[in-house]
Amino acid sequence: MTLDLDTARSSPTRSAEPTALAEGSTALSTLDLLEAEAIHVIREVVAEFERPVLLFSGGKDSVVVLHLATKAFAPGKVPFPVLHVDTGHNFPEVLAFRDATVERLGIRLEVAKVQDYIDDGRLAERADGTRNPLQTLPLLDAIAAGRHDAVFGGARRDEDKARAKERIISLRDEFGQWDPRNQRPELWSLYNGRHTPGQHVRAFPISNWTELDVWSYIQREGIPLPSLYFAHEREVYSRDGMWRPVGEFSPPRENETVEVRTVRYRTVGDMSCTGAVESDAADLASIVAEVAVSTITERGATRADDRLSEAAMEDRKKDGYF
Known part of the structure; x- marks a missing residue:
């Protein structure tokens, strides 16, 4: 079978559900x-x-x-x-x-x-x-x-x-x-x-x-995930436009105020480089709806290690990174 992904991606609906073509048949x-x-x-x-x-x-x-x-x-x-x-x-x-x-x-x-x-x-x-x-x-x-x-x-x-x-x-x-x-x-x-x-x-x-x-597929398949992907109250502080977690490996500086906010994580890396986003999306349906209107990639919004330089990811990949 040939996978016509370009045709699929050109669809304005990008529906996760099969579309009925005729009685007894469906499209992928x-x-x-x-x-x-x-x-x-x-x-x-x-x-x-x-x-x-x-x-x-x-x-x-x-x-x-x-x-x-x-x-x-x-x-x-x-x-x-x-x-x-x-x-x-x-x-x-x-x-x-x-x-x-x-x-x-x-x-x-x-x-x-x-x-x-x-x-x-x-x-x-x-x-x-x-x-x-x-x-x-x-x-x-x-x-x-x-x-x-x-x-x-x-x-x-x-x-x-x-x-x-x-x-x-x-x-x-x-x-x-x-x-x-x-x-x-x-x-x-x-x-x-x-x-x-x-x-x-x-x-x-x-x-x-x-x-x-990814989120639509997780919702469809009912795939379990770590709890921090879902909205929860957490102690955080603001640094470089991100809500950083309070912890042993990411302590706040003297001028940074610790707050309790309802946040979730869009991506997961070190506690020392991963930020959270404010969100009340506590279930998969809410996360799918939230991601659908986001204008920033998850790494762009929450990963401090990608801000080391304009070519931070490419430099690391050339050396053998993921």
């Missing part, structure tokens, strides 16, 4: 097409590569990719492990969700800890306190140690200009680096996974999804 909705494409990518990678792994943080995008993998191989188990690069500054709710999810699905969890690299001197703490940019070396070492030749990720093209450049199957060289000028064509849903020893690919099954697609 946008979500059906996106799901089919993602499952196709996951199955192709598993068929072609020997030791795939899924980057799994407990964030919504990696949760969706894992859900798609369970559907791709049902009734069997997901045939590859998940890998989390643990910065040590994670939200406790997300770590608890991560552990509960892998236990429920019976899959193996690999963890690479940034703290280990700081303790033995391979990495040093940054002056700004965030550890997100420190994840690259532990990630590349974990890929090498696990001999993973394909790494699934939950990145989407609508998140960031650098991610918009990347292919669904993206080659990384012997040093784990990405060259945006050396991209392979992906015509007619044909993917080139050719690589030499030492190289690997990153595979992004939901690359063509938007944030609204």
Whole structure:
């Protein structure tokens, strides 16, 4: 089957429900097409590569990719492990969700800890306190140690200009680096996974999804998520136009006032670099409605690490970041 995503995306309604054509027949909705494409990518990678792994943080995008993998191989188990690069500054709710999810699905969890690299001197703490940019070396070492030749990720093209450049199957060289000028064509849903020893690919099954697609799919499938994605009261303070969480790894400065506000998180990273947005969206329907009218991407609205420079994400991706 050919997945005509351009036609689907041109529809003014982008309905998540099948549209009746004639009695007894239906057309695939946008979500059906996106799901089919993602499952196709996951199955192709598993068929072609020997030791795939899924980057799994407990964030919504990696949760969706894992859900798609369970559907791709049902009734069997997901045939590859998940890998989390643990910065040590994670939200406790997300770590608890991560552990509960892998236990429920019976899959193996690999963890690479940034703290280990700081303790033995391979990495040093940054002056700004965030550890997100420190994840690259532990990630590349974990890929090498696990001999993973394909790494699934939950990145989407609508998140960031650098991610918009990347292919669904993206080659990384012997040093784990990405060259945006050396991209392979992906015509007619044909993917080139050719690589030499030492190289690997990153595979992004939901690359063509938007944030609204992700939330609409989560609502349709009833996919569980960490509680911090939903509106709740939390102690926060304002910094750089974002509501930052109060915690051990993100303490307020002397001139910053702590307030209790009703907030939720659109994306999840370090506590030290992820901001919340004011919201009363406490259920999936409310979140879908809220995202539908948003004019700022979730990373643009809530990620301080992407504001380090105009090319912050691209620079990190060139070095081997997600």
